[in-house]
Amino acid sequence: MNRALTVARLQFVAWRVVLGWPWGILALSFLINLALFTAMGENDDFEPTTGGLLSIYIVMFIASISAITQDFPFAIGLGLSRRSFYLGNVLQFAAQAVVYAAVLYLLAIVEEATDGWGVNLRFFGLPFLLVENPVLRFLGFAIPFLLLGFIGIAIALVFKRWRVNGLLTLGTVALGGIGGLAVLATWRGWWSAIGGWFVDQPNWALLVGWPALVTVVLAAVSYLVIRRATP
Amino acid sequence: MSAVVTVTDLTKRYRTVTALDRVSFSLTENRIYGLLGRNGAGKTTLMQLLTAQNFATSGEISVFGQHPYENERVLSRISFIKESQTYPSGLRVMHVLRAAGLVYPGWDEEYAQRLADVFQLPRERHVTKLSRGMLSALGIVVGLASRAPLTFFDEPYLGLDAVSRQLFYDHLLADYTEHPRTIVLSTHLIDEVSDLIEYVLLIDRGRLLLDVDAEALRGQVVTVSGPVAGVDEFVRTGTELHRVLLGGTARATVRGDFGAAARDRARSLGLDLEASSLQDIVVRLTTSTNGHAAGAGSATANKEATR
Structure with missing residues (x-):
């Protein structure tokens, strides 16, 4: 466990880079949106909603991939075990997810209090993330970080362990599997039932429950893959 | 230890x-x-x-x-x-x-x-x-x-x-x-x-050819030069790894157990004897088929193969 903490600290030696990219790009995206909608000066009925918040999730997704392609060979080269690296990496990523989600939540509250930064802008408080329960609302910000992060980790690990052929195989299997299911659903006329299932799901399950389950499965599979991966 | x-x-x-x-x-x-x-x-x-x-x-x-x-x-x-x-x-x-x-x-x-x-x-x-x-x-x-x-x-x-x-x-x-x-x-x-x-x-x-004390190795491999007949006579006591012929004289790299007696014998055969450098030894061993034989523990010399 000590060594896992060392790995987590290791990934923050260049902390300006680690923090700078996600928040820098998010800030840029926010300022552009704010400037744009201030300049437009529409009347009070207009409530612009933007997807600029997505930028921080994309940056963190990319960061999770480079943790495997770049930090993993470095950590193994320094004589850390795969287990320590994985635990440490997960730890630091989860810590970032929690803190970032808290900051985003806070900004969403500020956004509401200031009537959308004075111009009715909805940048942080996206409608589909809006739930009453504060815990769920926080998780709604945090879980997407983790889900995207572990998707990135899993894909990068397939590449690390089985190289390009592994990625191509994964792509082929995914395409064949999803395509096959789509064909099957169309043939048997399941689409309305599938749509109904999604509608029937409670808000918390779609926002938090199912993504969390997928995240946990990916985390477990990734651990098995990294145990035999070579830097 | x-x-x-x-x-x-x-x-x-x-x-x-x-x-x-x-x-x-x-x-x-x-x-x-x-x-x-x-x-x-x-x-x-x-x-x-x-x-x-x-x-x-x-x-x-x-x-x-x-x-x-x-x-x-x-x-x-x-x-x-x-x-x-x-x-x-x-x-x-x-x-x-x-x-x-x-x-x-x-x-x-x-x-x-x-x-x-x-x-x-x-x-x-x-x-x-x-x-x-x-x-x-x-x-x-x-x-x-x-x-x-x-x-x-x-x-x-x-x-x-x-x-x-x-x-x-x-x-x-x-x-x-x-x-x-x-x-x-x-x-x-x-x-x-x-x-x-x-x-x-x-x-x-992929095979381990040598696992030996560097000082001991330097004593084990020598280069002798002089008349071909004398060199031929000398290398019979060891394993020949390499040979260069120059007119009537030969220069051979030999691996064996060479002590002070070998030095005297070389002198009496009219040969110059010098210890090989580590680099020479490595080059000769990795390019010589005898090197592999010696590495595998065999002492039989196959001189023809190195020429």
Whole structure:
């Protein structure tokens, strides 16, 4: 466990880079949106909603991939075990997810209090993330970080362990599997039932429950893959 | 005199090549080993297996008495500096040194800073922007300052100028004297390190050809030159590795058990006898079919094969 903490600290030696990219790009995206909608000066009925918040999730997704392609060979080269690296990496990523989600939540509250930064802008408080329960609302910000992060980790690990052929195989299997299911659903006329299932799901399950389950499965599979991966 | 590393019948096969073929040896505490061999001989593979960076096909590995795979107790006592090491983009030289300081229990920060000055490493520069030589120097600084009880240097000098290489050898020896540890130096520049290494491990095509004390090896291989008849007579007492003919005179590299008596015999045959350099020995052994025979424990000479 000590060594896992060392790995987590290791990934923050260049902390300006680690923090700078996600928040820098998010800030840029926010300022552009704010400037744009201030300049437009529409009347009070207009409530612009933007997807600029997505930028921080994309940056963190990319960061999770480079943790495997770049930090993993470095950590193994320094004589850390795969287990320590994985635990440490997960730890630091989860810590970032929690803190970032808290900051985003806070900004969403500020956004509401200031009537959308004075111009009715909805940048942080996206409608589909809006739930009453504060815990769920926080998780709604945090879980997407983790889900995207572990998707990135899993894909990068397939590449690390089985190289390009592994990625191509994964792509082929995914395409064949999803395509096959789509064909099957169309043939048997399941689409309305599938749509109904999604509608029937409670808000918390779609926002938090199912993504969390997928995240946990990916985390477990990734651990098995990294145990035999070579830097 | 305890064994730091023990390897038994270690084999590593990739799809089409056998990188290591039933290699067995052990490394004794507090010695400098030269791991020698041609490109693709299996040196890097061997070090990757010993540090659990790669997986063996078969055979036993014991490092500090245990298998190194996922073994924090063992891995934290190893430093493996390899020429092909990559660094995360965005890291500067100072970040790499800080990272190494976090990981290695024996890290000496003051010594690392001193070495970084010696090799004129710019602390603020991004690692991705370092020249090949500076990248090597960074590896050397990390490897020396880690003070790991078992330190591997895999061709650490790539792109380094002669002055920096000499600085590396000098600092390695000085620090080794002060802080004895087991060092494995994999290198092509055999003549440069021949004074440094105490023990020789020679690998060729995945097989261990030599596992011998460097001083003893120097006495075992000699070069005799003189009239062909005299040379022919002399080499019957050993294994001929190589021969050059120049008119009526021959110059032969011979491996055997040569003491003072051999020296007298050479003189009486009218031959010049000199000890071969370590580099000569390695070249002759890896290019000679007799070298393999000798490495496999056979003493029978097959002179025709070398001509």
